[in-house]
Amino acid sequence: MRRNSALDNGTASAAIAEEQEFLDQATARRDKLADHLRAELSVEALDALERARLRMLRQQYEELRRATEGLVFGRLDGLDGTVRHIGRVGLRDDDEDGEPLLVDWRAPAARPFYTATAVDPKGLARRRHIRTTGSAVVGVDDEPLDGTITTDLVGEGALLAALDQRRTGRMSTAISTLQREQDDIIRAEASGPLVVQGGPGTGKTVVALHRVAYLLFAHQTMAEQAVLVLGPSPRFLEYIGQVLPALGETAVVAATCDTLLPGISVGRDESRTLAEIKGRALWQPALENYVASLLPRPRDLKLRWEGEFYVIPAATVAQALAAVRGRPYHRARRVFAEQLHHILAEAVVDQREALMNEMEEGFEDILARVDRSMHYDPGAAAGSDVDGLLSEEEVEDLRQRIAENPAIARFVETWWPTLDAETLLRDLLTDGDLLARFAPQLAADEIAAVVAEPAPWASSDIPLLDAVADLLGDGDAPQQHGEFVADRARRQRSWVYGHVAVDEAQELSEMQWHMVVRRCPSRSITAVGDIDQAEAAHRHTSWAQAVQAVLGDRWTPAELTICYRTPREVMDLTEPVLRRAGSHNAPPRAVRASGISPWQRTVTPAELGDAAAEAVRRLRERWHGGTVGVIAPANRVAELRAALDDDVPVLSAAQSKGLEWDATLLVDPDGIAAGPRGWNGLYVALTRCTQELGQLVLA
Numbered sequence: 001m002r003r004n005s006a007l008d009n010g011t012a013s014a015a016i017a018e019e020q021e022f023l024d025q026a027t028a029r030r031d032k033l034a035d036h037l038r039a040e041l042s043v044e045a046l047d048a049l050e051r052a053r054l055r056m057l058r059q060q061y062e063e064l065r066r067a068t069e070g071l072v073f074g075r076l077d078g079l080d081g082t083v084r085h086i087g088r089v090g091l092r093d094d095d096e097d098g099e100p101l102l103v104d105w106r107a108p109a110a111r112p113f114y115t116a117t118a119v120d121p122k123g124l125a126r127r128r129h130i131r132t133t134g135s136a137v138v139g140v141d142d143e144p145l146d147g148t149i150t151t152d153l154v155g156e157g158a159l160l161a162a163l164d165q166r167r168t169g170r171m172s173t174a175i176s177t178l179q180r181e182q183d184d185i186i187r188a189e190a191s192g193p194l195v196v197q198g199g200p201g202t203g204k205t206v207v208a209l210h211r212v213a214y215l216l217f218a219h220q221t222m223a224e225q226a227v228l229v230l231g232p233s234p235r236f237l238e239y240i241g242q243v244l245p246a247l248g249e250t251a252v253v254a255a256t257c258d259t260l261l262p263g264i265s266v267g268r269d270e271s272r273t274l275a276e277i278k279g280r281a282l283w284q285p286a287l288e289n290y291v292a293s294l295l296p297r298p299r300d301l302k303l304r305w306e307g308e309f310y311v312i313p314a315a316t317v318a319q320a321l322a323a324v325r326g327r328p329y330h331r332a333r334r335v336f337a338e339q340l341h342h343i344l345a346e347a348v349v350d351q352r353e354a355l356m357n358e359m360e361e362g363f364e365d366i367l368a369r370v371d372r373s374m375h376y377d378p379g380a381a382a383g384s385d386v387d388g389l390l391s392e393e394e395v396e397d398l399r400q401r402i403a404e405n406p407a408i409a410r411f412v413e414t415w416w417p418t419l420d421a422e423t424l425l426r427d428l429l430t431d432g433d434l435l436a437r438f439a440p441q442l443a444a445d446e447i448a449a450v451v452a453e454p455a456p457w458a459s460s461d462i463p464l465l466d467a468v469a470d471l472l473g474d475g476d477a478p479q480q481h482g483e484f485v486a487d488r489a490r491r492q493r494s495w496v497y498g499h500v501a502v503d504e505a506q507e508l509s510e511m512q513w514h515m516v517v518r519r520c521p522s523r524s525i526t527a528v529g530d531i532d533q534a535e536a537a538h539r540h541t542s543w544a545q546a547v548q549a550v551l552g553d554r555w556t557p558a559e560l561t562i563c564y565r566t567p568r569e570v571m572d573l574t575e576p577v578l579r580r581a582g583s584h585n586a587p588p589r590a591v592r593a594s595g596i597s598p599w600q601r602t603v604t605p606a607e608l609g610d611a612a613a614e615a616v617r618r619l620r621e622r623w624h625g626g627t628v629g630v631i632a633p634a635n636r637v638a639e640l641r642a643a644l645d646d647d648v649p650v651l652s653a654a655q656s657k658g659l660e661w662d663a664t665l666l667v668d669p670d671g672i673a674a675g676p677r678g679w680n681g682l683y684v685a686l687t688r689c690t691q692e693l694g695q696l697v698l699a
């Protein structure tokens with residue numbers, strides 16, 4: 001492997017000056033377009049069409065407004081002499097038909113920037129990475145694609161410079177340095193579930209977020225339906241929070257599985273045992289059967305209409321019930337009620353006809369009853385046949401009056417009552433007999449464990465609540481307000497997303513997987529994770545096991561193999577830990593070395609607080625301007641927080657998932673390894689630093 005060719009000083013300054021000129025031109029064009037859009041946005045929308053247009057323009061405006069840092073970051077020189085600049089957004093010259101001034105990184109024309117190699121140069125002579133700070137071009141890295149460079153990395157110089165930068169505590173975009181294997185996943189088909197396995201630091205989060213940005217760019221329907229990004233914790237969402245807006249995305253909802261139900265929040269921690277039991281796939285059929293058992297049974301229904309009683313026979317009711325079977329409870333009731341209105345209207349008409357027949361035989365009083373039953377006004381009976389039969393409009397009018405009649409609605413409500421998801425689930429989870437009936441796979445001690453901890457809601461209850469709400473068909477009305485589609489989607493439990501991206505997907509229980517699929521019935525799902533980092537209570541050790549119950553065999557695997565975060569010196573420590581975790585996988589290959597050997601110090605428990613404070617102080621000095629994080633066994637976190645400054649993050653291994661710092665202080669690694677799934681936790685903890693790892697081992 002060889003570094004990119006260095007430009008000599010003179011050539012470099014000429015190249016920088018050339019790119020500066022281009023950047024100035026692109027910036028001026030962007031500003032002009034943004035001004036133009038802002039002016040358009042100042043008009044008031046008078047109708048829905050105009051509102052939709054303005055929403056689209058606002059989205060474009062936001063995208064342009066945010067495309068400041070790194071507006072232009074790449075350039076492709078073709079063998080035929082053509083030049084294309086690649087940037088954060090696409091820009092056209094004033095002349096709408098002309099060549100684009102700047103190619104959006106997500107456009108097909110930009111793809112060779114990420115995929116061209118010396119072996120397959122895709123018609124290119126050279127790839128150039130342009131480094132900028134604010135509005136100034138500060139450097140260029142040229143990569144000839146003529147075979148003189150043999151690295152398998154794309155833009156190695158720019159990549160290594162990006163990886164060596166101090167960490168800020170917030171993730172940044174990687175559009176200028178995405179690697180080939182990452183780009184392949186980012187632009188992969190989105191028609192079914194894609195499950196991406198990658199070891200620590202292989203860019204799974206980077207890939208998931210850039211894929212979301214790509215899909216929203218490439219598929220208008222996804223932009224209209226919004227995309228859901230699921231992460232493991234609020235802290236993680238905060239960490240990634242600025243990446244998507246920086247990529248210009250306003251159609252994304254970021255959430256954890258715990259925060260997906262509007263108005264419901266998790267109120268307590270729970271034991272691993274209970275979390276494991278409640279995460280099992282068996283709950284889905286159990287809840288389906290439970291809710292189905294609450295449907296009314298067929299019987300004769302005796303309805304009163306305008307003083308007369310009408311009996312709808314049980315067989316007719318059974319038929320109507322069969323016709324709505326399989327629909328959510330409340331939706332089934334709505335359709336059944338409509339049928340009932342028809343059936344009753346028919347019964348009224350039949351009775352009227354029967355009475356008419358009798359009337360023909362001369363019963364005047366019967367005529368009066370008929371008129372009463374139909375609200376019949378002889379003067380307004382223009383539509384009636386002369387023989388007394390009702391016209392179609394009159395029958396429809398009758399049905400309408402039945403449908404709007406409060407007494408009929410009360411009758412249906414009593415026989416087929418409205419149910420509340422929370423009450424229903426609580427009833428089930430507190431009743432051992434019901435649990436034994438609907439979840440017969442649970443052992444007696446498991447049922448007892450469930451019944452013992454009913455309230456408040458814990459994390460594992462959320463997917464159960466979601467399932468019940470879904471089975472009830474709680475159709476929360478579509479929210480009209482909200483400027484961007486994400487605002488509307490966020491407020492609606494039953495929103496159907498265009499795509500769902502799940503990060504740290506190895507942690508999902510089977511019931512959480514159900515929750516994901518419910519939000520995207522088309523199964524356009526990207527799940528990224530590392531099965532070897534799984535710490536959740538479920539017992540899955542392979543992706544096949546993890547997704548089988550919900551996705552079956554219909555998912556596509558993909559893999560990321562290069563570790564960008566953690567330096568080689570630290571990755572070398574992880575192999576034995578991975579073995580102890582029971583994995584047969586190899587740790588990913590580190591792309592770089594930091595030149596800093598990991599260190600370890602042994603301290604007594606009494607010395608721990610002071611030793612940790614001293615170690616953090618030194619690390620902070622060394623990584624001035626960057627970040628230092630402390631990871632410890634969960635039962636030592638409070639003690640360490642008390643010993644360290646307030647602004648030092650002290651987290652358990654599980655809490656550190658997905659995060660990174662320039663330097664990590666790992667406290668009591670044996671204590672971490674001793675916990676449930678402890679070796680997996682230690683694997684996570686070891687791989688959080690981008691530069692330096694220190695360990696305090698307890699004597």
Ligand SMILES: Nc1ncnc2c1ncn2[C@@H]1O[C@H](COP(=O)(O)OP(=O)(O)OP(=O)(O)O)[C@@H](O)[C@H]1O
Nearest residue numbers: 174177178179200201202203204205206564565658
């Ligand atoms: N192509 C890239 N260019 C620049 N930086 C990259 C690239 N790919 C990954 N990185 C950086 O490497 C680090 C690790 O990436 P990321 O967090 O996406 O990895 P991950 O696979 O999700 O890790 P983990 O599973 O350990 O949380 C981040 O700092 C990210 O910005």
